[in-house]
Amino acid sequence: MRMASRTRKNRGRRSPRRMASRAKIRRNHRMTAVATNPKNRMTSPARRRMKRNPKRSHSTPANLRKNVPAGFSRKTRISKKVRSHPGGASSTRRRKIGNIMSAVSIANRILAAWLLFGIHAAAQTSSRISSRFLARGEQALLEVAVSGTRPDAIPEIPGVNGLEIRPAGRGPQTKLLPGRRLEHVFEYLVSSYDIGTHVIPGIPVSADGVSVRTEPIEFTVFDPDELQWSEAVAGNTRFRYASAFRVLNPRPFEGETTPVEIKIFVPRDLFVEDWGIPDFQRDGVTAWRFQPGPMRGQVNLLGRPHISVAYPSTLTPTRTGTVGIGPATVRLITTEVVMEGILRRVSQEVNLTVPGVELESLPLPGGAPAGFDNAVGDFKLTVRAGLTEVQEGDPIPVEIMVSGSGNLDTLRPPKPVDPDGWKLYDAASEPRGDERRELSGTTVFRQFLRPLELKPAVPAFQLVYFDPKAKAYKTVASEPIPLQMTPAAAPRADGIAPPQALATPVERMTDILGLLDITSAALPATRSIPGWLLHALGALAALILIARAMWMRHGHRFQKDPLKSARLAELREIERMAKAPEGTGFLLAAGRFIERWLGPQPAPELREILAERDAVCFRADKNSAAAIDPRKRESILRQLRKAALTCLAAGLLGITSGRARAENPADAARAAYETARYDEAIALWLKAADFDMLSPDVLYNIGNACYRAGSPGQAALYYRRALARDPGHQESLQNLRFIERKHGSITIHRPEYQYALARIPLSTWQGILWGGAWLCVLGVLVFPATRPGARVRALAVAALAIAPLLAATGALGWRYFPGDAEFAPLARQAVIVGENVILHAEAARTSPEVIDAPPGSLCEVIRESGRWAYVAFATKTRGWVPVESIEKIIPQAAPTAPKIRKPKADGKSA
Numbered sequence: 085m086r087m088a089s090r091t092r093k094n095r096g097r098r099s100p101r102r103m104a105s106r107a108k109i110r111r112n113h114r115m116t117a118v119a120t121n122p123k124n125r126m127t128s129p130a131r132r133r134m135k136r137n138p139k140r141s142h143s144t145p146a147n148l149r150k151n152v153p154a155g156f157s158r159k160t161r162i163s164k165k166v167r168s169h170p171g172g173a174s175s176t177r178r179r180k181i182g183n184i185m186s187a188v189s190i191a192n193r194i195l196a197a198w199l200l201f202g203i204h205a206a207a208q209t210s211s212r213i214s215s216r217f218l219a220r221g222e223q224a225l226l227e228v229a230v231s232g233t234r235p236d237a238i239p240e241i242p243g244v245n246g247l248e249i250r251p252a253g254r255g256p257q258t259k260l261l262p263g264r265r266l267e268h269v270f271e272y273l274v275s276s277y278d279i280g281t282h283v284i285p286g287i288p289v290s291a292d293g294v295s296v297r298t299e300p301i302e303f304t305v306f307d308p309d310e311l312q313w314s315e316a317v318a319g320n321t322r323f324r325y326a327s328a329f330r331v332l333n334p335r336p337f338e339g340e341t342t343p344v345e346i347k348i349f350v351p352r353d354l355f356v357e358d359w360g361i362p363d364f365q366r367d368g369v370t371a372w373r374f375q376p377g378p379m380r381g382q383v384n385l386l387g388r389p390h391i392s393v394a395y396p397s398t399l400t401p402t403r404t405g406t407v408g409i410g411p412a413t414v415r416l417i418t419t420e421v422v423m424e425g426i427l428r429r430v431s432q433e434v435n436l437t438v439p440g441v442e443l444e445s446l447p448l449p450g451g452a453p454a455g456f457d458n459a460v461g462d463f464k465l466t467v468r469a470g471l472t473e474v475q476e477g478d479p480i481p482v483e484i485m486v487s488g489s490g491n492l493d494t495l496r497p498p499k500p501v502d503p504d505g506w507k508l509y510d511a512a513s514e515p516r517g518d519e520r521r522e523l524s525g526t527t528v529f530r531q532f533l534r535p536l537e538l539k540p541a542v543p544a545f546q547l548v549y550f551d552p553k554a555k556a557y558k559t560v561a562s563e564p565i566p567l568q569m570t571p572a573a574a575p576r577a578d579g580i581a582p583p584q585a586l587a588t589p590v591e592r593m594t595d596i597l598g599l600l601d602i603t604s605a606a607l608p609a610t611r612s613i614p615g616w617l618l619h620a621l622g623a624l625a626a627l628i629l630i631a632r633a634m635w636m637r638h639g640h641r642f643q644k645d646p647l648k649s650a651r652l653a654e655l656r657e658i659e660r661m662a663k664a665p666e667g668t669g670f671l672l673a674a675g676r677f678i679e680r681w682l683g684p685q686p687a688p689e690l691r692e693i694l695a696e697r698d699a700v701c702f703r704a705d706k707n708s709a710a711a712i713d714p715r716k717r718e719s720i721l722r723q724l725r726k727a728a729l730t731c732l733a734a735g736l737l738g739i740t741s742g743r744a745r746a747e748n749p750a751d752a753a754r755a756a757y758e759t760a761r762y763d764e765a766i767a768l769w770l771k772a773a774d775f776d777m778l779s780p781d782v783l784y785n786i787g788n789a790c791y792r793a794g795s796p797g798q799a800a801l802y803y804r805r806a807l808a809r810d811p812g813h814q815e816s817l818q819n820l821r822f823i824e825r826k827h828g829s830i831t832i833h834r835p836e837y838q839y840a841l842a843r844i845p846l847s848t849w850q851g852i853l854w855g856g857a858w859l860c861v862l863g864v865l866v867f868p869a870t871r872p873g874a875r876v877r878a879l880a881v882a883a884l885a886i887a888p889l890l891a892a893t894g895a896l897g898w899r900y901f902p903g904d905a906e907f908a909p910l911a912r913q914a915v916i917v918g919e920n921v922i923l924h925a926e927a928a929r930t931s932p933e934v935i936d937a938p939p940g941s942l943c944e945v946i947r948e949s950g951r952w953a954y955v956a957f958a959t960k961t962r963g964w965v966p967v968e969s970i971e972k973i974i975p976q977a978a979p980t981a982p983k984i985r986k987p988k989a990d991g992k993s994a
Contacts, residue, residue: 208232209289211298212522213274214379215394216343217330219308222392223275225252225379228287228298231267236290239270244285246278261517276305299489299524302332308385311349312439318354318418319432324386325350329410329441331399337446338404339460339930340552341491343523346374346395346412346438349385357431358417359393362438368407368445370928371399372493372520397521400491401445402928410440448550453557455499458930459549461490465498467545467562476572479532484511484545489524492516494930497529500543501561507534541566596791596799596819599757600781602750618851622858629865636869753785762793767981775978780810787819795984796823797917797939804915804942804973811901812845820940829916829940832907832958846901853894859887907958908944911974914955916941917982918969927952927964934963945972 214225226249228239238256241249252271259267276282281304286297311326326349333342346362359376374395381392395414401407414436419429448460463486470481484498497511511531519525533542542565551558753768766789769782787802800823806816824831841849866880907913916937923934927949937943943955946962953970956962971979 208526209291209296209298210519210522210525211284211287211301213284213301213303214377215345215347215381215392215396216301216303216332217345217347217394218274218276218303218305218381219311219349219383219385219392220277220279220305221275222381222383223273223379224303224381225377226272226274226284226301228270228272228289229267230289230291231261231265233291234268235270236293239287239289241272241287242285244282246280247274247276247282247284249274249284279305279307281305304330304332308383311385313386314437316434316436318416318434319420319422319430321354321420323351323354325436326385327414327436327438329412329438331409331441331443335444335446336399336401337448337460337550337552338401339448339458339491339494339550341398341400341461341489341493341523344371344397344399344409346414348393348395348414348436348438349383349390350393350416352382352389352391354391355419356391356416357419360415360417362395362412362414364410364412364438365440366409368403368405369399369401369409369443370926370931371409372397374412375518375521398523399443400494400928400930401443402930404445404447406442407445408440408442410438412438412440414438449555449557451557452550453548453559455546455559456548456550456557457496459490459495459547460552461488461492461549462551462553463488463490463547463549463560465545465547465560465562467542467565469542469565469567472566473568474535475570476535476538479509479534480542480567482531482533482542484529484531485526486529486547487524487526490549491930492525492527493520494932495527496933497531498545498547500533501546502543505535505537505539506543507536509533535569538569538571539567540569596788596822599754599785599788600815602779602781602785618854619858622854622862625862626858626865629862629869632870633865633868636871750782757785757789757792760792762789763981763984765789766793770979770981775975778809780806780813780816783809784813784816784819787816790982790984791819791823793984795917795939795982796827797915797919798971798982798984799823800829800940801915801917801971801973804913808910808973810845812847823940827938827940829938829942830957830959830961831940831942841897841901844897846898849894849897849901851894852890853898856887856889856891856894859883860891863887907942908956911972912945913974914943914945914953914970914972916943916965916969917971918966921965921969923955923961923963923965925963927954931964935961937965937969943970945970 208231209229210231211226211228213227215222218224226241243249249272252273254271257269257271259269261267274284281302284301284303286300288295288297312328313324313326315322315324317323326347328347330345330347331342332344333340336342346364350356362374364371364374374397377394377396379394381394383390383392399409416434416436418432418434420432421427422430466485466487468483468485470483471478474480486492486495486498493516497513500506500508509532511529514528514530516525516527544562544564546559546561548557548559550556749768749772753765753772756762756765756768766786769786769789770778772778772782783802783806787799787806790796790802791799800820803816803820803823806813807820810816823829860883863880863883866876870876916939919939921937921939923937925932925934937957941957943957943965946954946956948954948967951967952964953967954962954964955970
């Protein structure tokens with residue numbers, strides 16, 4: 085009964101699920117009605133407005149309904165009215181809509197071209213082998229890969245004398261590559277008992293009805309008796325192993341990429357859980373990361389079965405002469421089953437040592453043709469254009485594919501044969517993954533070309549490379565790609581556009597500022613008002629006020645009897661007069677002391693002294709001419725000595741200043757500068773004083789000399805050194821801005837208000853801050869150190885009102901003053917001083933390039949490794965540059981005159 089009553093009670097309520105389903109049904113009915121009836125195609129706010137005001141049911145505004153042209157209904161939509169109106173506003177709108185539609189069309193075409201490129205670039209074939217160095221009887225895994233499409237049939241391996249090649253028996257495998265590309269892999273097993281070098285020729289592969297051949301694979305079969313054996317311990321097991329670096333070509337050319345491999349042989353009964361990544365050394369070479377291959381070979385060595393593991397990679401010499409790689413350390417993780425109450429597995433760490441190997445790097449022959457950059461190998465060039473029907477000025481996407489064998493990782497993009505009339509954008513290369521360990525492959529560059537005039541075809545591209553096998557330079561070029569180009573539509577002049585806003589004027593400097601007149605090459609020994617002196621004066625005034633306040637409260641406890649002090653002072657004066665040759669003054673002083681301090685009735689012996697004074701000093705027959713007082717004589721002598729010392733000091737100062745003016749090297753350096761002897765001027769300015777004591781003006785003049793000598797990087801370095809001494813040196817700031825703008829240097833970009841703050845020296849902002857702080861302190865201390873009603877208290881109140889404003893202004897100016905220390909500590913800042921400096925991904929000239937580093941760019945030196953330095957720019961870009969191409973702003977030793985190219989001195993003014 086209770087359940088029945090509850091059901092009857094809730095029968096009238098609607099469940100949330102039922103309400104949601106009904107709302108969905110109503111929404112579907114509304115959408116159906118809107119789709120079937122054009123009158124209902126109006127938003128709900130519009131319908132509400134129609135219900136409130138039926139007279140405004142159409143969409144034409146009231147201020148436009150009266151101007152509807154003949155032949156149009158008043159219910160005509162506003163878009164139709166604007167489209168048909170012949171006025172200037174509608175033409176401007178049509179022109180804007182046309183520009184937008186044209187831009188959208190171009191973007192769609194470019195996107196379609198890139199997608200088409202992705203489809204075409206995906207269809208690639210390659211072959212690879214698990215190890216290029218096989219012991220006699222060892223097996224290797226040969227893989228034939230097809231990416232982007234499914235092959236038409238299983239590839240057939242041609243027969244090779246001395247080799248046994250058979251299918252692995254697992255059928256085709258499918259792998260997912262970066263970019264969501266599928267790769268179909270066919271596996272084969274290769275083995276041989278013939279010692280020597282073998283070549284697997286190109287394997288024909290048919291895909292999409294097109295037959296292509298893979299690159300030939302060269303590998304070596306060696307005698308296992310050549311292996312060098314070592315011992316290692318894994319837990320309680322001692323075992324012997326063999327390891328070595330194997331290089332396919334021991335005499336490569338500089339920049340030539342050759343296969344290299346770490347080969348390790350361990351007993352088969354050694355259970356290895358993780359083969360690890362080798363940690364190796366290199367000398368004059370670059371090598372990609374070594375990783376263990378997927379195949380574990382088996383071979384009988386020393387009368388027992390062994391497992392072989394190959395770590396394949398590639399090696400490229402970066403200089404000529406003797407280079408090397410290794411030694412290396414490989415960390416293995418082995419497992420062993422032990423009995424400790426129960427059976428359990430124990431992991432052990434074992435470090436295997438791989439001895440290094442040396443190579444002889446040969447220099448490239450001379451006579452390289454124009455256009456040769458760094459390509460060494462054997463390459464083919466294919467160029468495709470994404471658009472062939474374009475309009476003048478539209479960008480054309482171009483795909484440049486370089487395939488073959490060689491230094492594909494460090495290859496620079498090919499250049500057009502005839503770039504006139506084209507704007508070339510920087511080419512971007514597709515990143516390569518684990519295929520970097522293979523000698524052969526394909527590198528894809530994508531680039532935009534924009535025609536500046538009508539062109540019949542995309543220009544041909546060419547690649548100049550050195551073939552190490554033929555020992556000759558070769559050139560491969562693509563064919564021009566025909567284009568159907570239409571002239572660009574001329575801009576219409578109908579309609580009046582608003583005037584263009586003028587930009588803020590910028591500096592139109594075409595050269596650096598001139599030299600500065602130098603009064604002193606070195607920094608002054610002491611400034612006119614040293615910074616510490618201001619703090620000392622403030623502290624002294626504060627101490628005086630504190631002492632006065634303490635004295636006012638506790639001074640009465642330390643006051644002495646003034647009569648006693650006067651008596652002691654007069655007694656000391658009598659003692660001093662006793663040493664004089666004449667006794668008259670001494671007797672008079674003694675008498676006065678007795679009469680003043682010893683009372684009217686002195687002792688008898690004291691009365692005798694008074695009687696003697698009266699008899700000697702007040703005689704009637706004493707000489708009228710008294711002698712000169714000794715104190716007078718001493719005063720005259722003291723004045724004569726002081727005058728003589730003053731004259732002597734003035735004479736010495738005059739001689740010293742004249743000699744300094746005679747030996748000032750600034751005039752000689754300026755004369756050398758004005759006759760274009762810039763290196764001599766730099767040397768004279770550097771020798772003018774110790775480098776740590778050179779003034780900012782001298783460093784600024786050295787920067788000018790470096791710029792005139794043709795080294796903008798050295799000029800920017802010395803401008804920054806001048807700013808390190810004086811952050812407000814305006815001439816250095818202006819010349820540095822000119823060099824950075826002219827050469828496109830990578831530097832720190834700051835807001836305009838910081839440049840306004842830099843017009844006032846940093847020391848002034850600091851002085852304002854400390855001045856305000858000391859005024860606050862002294863203003864507070866004035867009140868306990870003075871009595872009520874003192875006039876100085878009014879000044880203290882004014883100081884307390886002004887001081888916080890001064891301190892806040894100085895603190896803000898100091899905080900936001902532009903300084904490079906926020907980018908990196910000054911001791912780690914350096915400047916790019918070389919020309920054509922390129923940031924590399926690794927410490928090698930053949931490593932991938934990151935970015936160009938123009939001269940004058942500011943960087944932070946993170947660490948150094950031999951002849952290379954790892955630096956970071958303000959743009960958060962990092963990489964390796966040669967050490968000789970940078971110089972630190974704060975040198976570790978006194979710098980010498982830079983060796984830069986100098987123009988011929990013709991006696992004319994610079």
